[in-house]
Amino acid sequence: MEFSFLTARKIVFKTGAVADIAQYIAGYGKNFLIVVDPFFKESETMQKVKSQLDSIGAKYTVYGEVSGEPTVEQTDEVCELAVKNGCDAVMSIGGGSNIDVGKAVAALITNGTPAIDYMEYVGRGKKVENEPVPFISIPTTAGTGSEVTKNSVLGSKVQTFKRSMRSDMMLANLTIVDPELSRGCPKKVTASSGIDAMTHLIEAYTTWRATPISDGLALRGIELAGRYLRRAYDDGNDMEA
Known part of the structure; x- marks a missing residue:
């Protein structure tokens, strides 16, 4: 590699x-x-x-x-x-x-x-x-x-x-x-940019050019997006999300 x-x-x-x-x-x-x-x-x-x-x-x-x-x-x-x-x-x-x-x-x-x-x-x-x-x-x-x-x-x-x-x-x-x-971000932008992030994370993990560093970032990012993206969309003031 x-x-x-x-x-x-x-x-x-x-x-x-x-x-x-x-x-x-x-x-x-x-x-x-x-x-x-x-x-x-x-x-x-x-x-x-x-x-x-x-x-x-x-x-x-x-x-x-x-x-x-x-x-x-x-x-x-x-x-x-x-x-x-x-x-x-x-x-x-x-x-x-x-x-x-x-x-x-x-x-x-x-x-x-x-x-x-x-x-x-x-x-x-x-x-x-x-x-x-x-x-x-x-x-x-x-x-x-x-x-x-x-x-x-x-x-x-x-x-x-x-x-x-x-x-x-x-x-x-x-x-x-x-x-x-990100507090003032419109819901549509939160959703579209969040899905953009999720898509890039999945692509980074599944590509044949993946590396140990990108795998670690991608897997953790997918986990965080799955857990918090909907919450961030529902409430832009949810700072944990």
């Missing part, structure tokens, strides 16, 4: 972690690009994040227009904003779409656009050669797993594709998992 195991370089799991985010992100950058969706952009949690950044004297630019499936065109637009404002780190808060955009932008800041050049099968086959700027992922749903993977799934409405930009260097420098952020 031969395999590699890669994940985010540091994972912090703590209820209420975002309220103390300054202690975790200090040292990763001085000028952050923050990628969120329109709803989160105006949320109380976003105000807490801004206050925490202010407390350590960090600058920030907020991009809050990610909705639906992310595209290479939008990713290029976000990268242009980051470069224009001199951002030296990227933070994504939200679901998989926000995280995928931020992950790609962190790499594109140092490697250059357009994003399509790096896309598998449809691009020019370019590789991420320069170390991306520090990337911090903060998921608000439990399902996609994008916060700890090395690929960014992007599409194009113009060229009608959905492919991955992928590199070992695109793994998050820091992932903050705060269950409090």
